[in-house]
Amino acid sequence: MVDQIHGDDRAMTRRRLMRGVAWAVPTLAVSVAAPAVAASQLGPEVGGSTQFQSSCSGTTQTLTINGTGSYPSQGTWISNVPSAPAPTSATLTAYYPTDLAPLTWTRLGTGSPAWTVPVVDTSVAQISGYTAYSSTYSGAWTYDTPNRRFYNAARPHFQAVRSGRTCVxxxxxxxxxxxxxxxxxxxxxxxxxTLS
Incomplete structure (x- = not known):
């Protein structure tokens, strides 16, 4: 529902603004110039923290995707959402320089099977000079009430080793x-x- 403003009705009071917001569909952000309600009208925001590393030893280069810490220092989440329904899936896509390709990823011992082993993904938006590798999460989600945030309970942990080639x-x-x-x-x- 969009309110039309005519003539003397342009002087919108806070009470009238709140009444209009109450009827709005709770999807993304509502664009109103009202700082008092702006914070409560934020749309869903995706975030997270995962460590990506690269190390070289002679002609062997090891690349690691490590999300094995505890929430909130590690994980994938979506904030500014109600406690139901829970998310149905998540995808973590890492774009590595094409000079490194092909990369074959394997799961490390602490990695959760709820995350699939990363594979080349041509269905995501591509970046010139990079190859996209995606891992999909289909496990359980936990709700963090104070932060209005769902986070995943399992952690990705993968490694790709390039042997016999010059380290990039x-x-x-x-x-x-x-x-x-x-x-x-x-x-x-x-x-x-840039990875260290």
Missing amino acids: TPVTIYVQRQVTLSGQAYSVRRGPS
């Missing part, structure tokens, strides 16, 4: 997280970031 340094990557909630995909991309 520095390694610059992009990372994209996507969470699906109520049939809608929300995502955020970060980068470029």
Whole structure:
């Protein structure tokens, strides 16, 4: 519902503004110039923390995706959402320079099977000079009430080893997280970031 403002009705009181907001569909952000209600009208936001590393020893280069810490220092989450329904899936996509390809990822012992082993993903938006590797999460979610946030309970932990080739340094990557909630995909991309 969109309110039309005519003539003397332009002087919108806070009470009238709140009444209009109460009828709004709670999807994304509501665009109003009202700081008092803006904070409560934020839409879903995807975030998270995972360590990405690269190390070289002679002609062997090891790349690691490590999300094995505890929430809130590690994990994938979606904030500014109600306690139901829970998300249905999440995807973690890491874009590595094509110079490193092909990369074959394996699960490390502390990695959860709720995250699939990363594979080349051509269905996501591509970045020139990079290859996208995606891992999908289909496990349980936990709700953090004070932060209005769902976070995943399992952690990704993967490794790719390149042997017999020159190490590529520095390694610059992009990372994209996507969470699906109520049939809608929300995502955020970060980068470029240089691995140490």
